Amino acid sequence: MSAPADVPALVASTLDLSRQRGFITSTRHETGRLLAALAASREGTLAELGTGCGVGSAWLSSGARKGARIVTAEVDPALAEEVQKLFADVENVDVVAGDWTTLEQYAPFSLLFVDVREVMESIDVLADLLETGGIAVLDDFEPSTSWPPIVDGQVDGVREQWLTDDRFTAVEMLIDPDASLLIATRR
Template identity: 80%
Template sequence: MSAPVEVPDLVARTLDLSRRRGFITSTRHETGRLLATLAASREGTLAELGTGCGVGSAWLHSGAPKEARIVTAELDPELAKDVQEIFASAENVTVLAGDWSALEQYAPFSLLFVDVRDVMADMDVLAGLLAPGGIAVLDDFVPSSFWPPIVDGQVDTVREQWLTDERFVAVEMLIDPDASLIIATRR
């Protein structure tokens, strides 16, 4: 049996940009491989909210069918420019300079990777961005063995909402002992 494929070239290039820019919280390889796997099953438009250095988008690109479109928006115009340069040869990837709302014009999405905690709380907007059957992947949760989920002595209301909202079928997945994410499919 062979080992998993090495990190794809675009992922390596975005990780290098992350290192140079001092970002230490880029998308984990485990999350990235999950994004690539889910992207392989999707058609239409995929999106990332919270581009950063483009690591999540690079993972999406590594798994997505060639005819799928990937859009992502980065608030910092200089960082967006650096990420645009990395993706210049990827014809199906569009990197926008602007806040996440710049992506609304490309909706509905068949897969939406959300890496901005403040935006996760606005379920109505995010639900409206997803096509029926669309999948949202929400990153950067701290595992909790309690219900309702407790983090730093407080109920994690964002996680609680995503796991109980009737518009979605959702599950929390442990990615590492200190990290989890939520996968939610729009009914």
């Protein structure tokens, strides 16, 4: 199968791995393009928490400035090994086998992409991983037009916490009619 023309080759390779592994919810192209654009504005170390098949990291790499480093952690050692092979010739990306806390040693981050809902709940730890002015991108929210944000009849406490925490200037961004993400900048 040939790669779609609208995505970088490395992103296409990670999407192929996603299909082979049965992942149907990898990073959307809209989110990926945003990650690439944000990566182009950052220096230092960028990170992804929740590697999966590496789609988010591939997007980050496609936009990253020369000299920027990207680290990503995957809890499944076999999957981490497969993703490491995809990134073997990519100088600016390190794939680490382990849970997300293994990335603490690489902090502070200028950009942090969080694609695991349970990790988003650890706002205090994540805030400490970001440098001042660092950006956290939190993916996979369902849009909500109310305040507080309501999803499935309940307040979305994670979203509410990120949007109201005094350590951040944050905004929810609609990326598709059925999907939104949060962008939070560390003050």
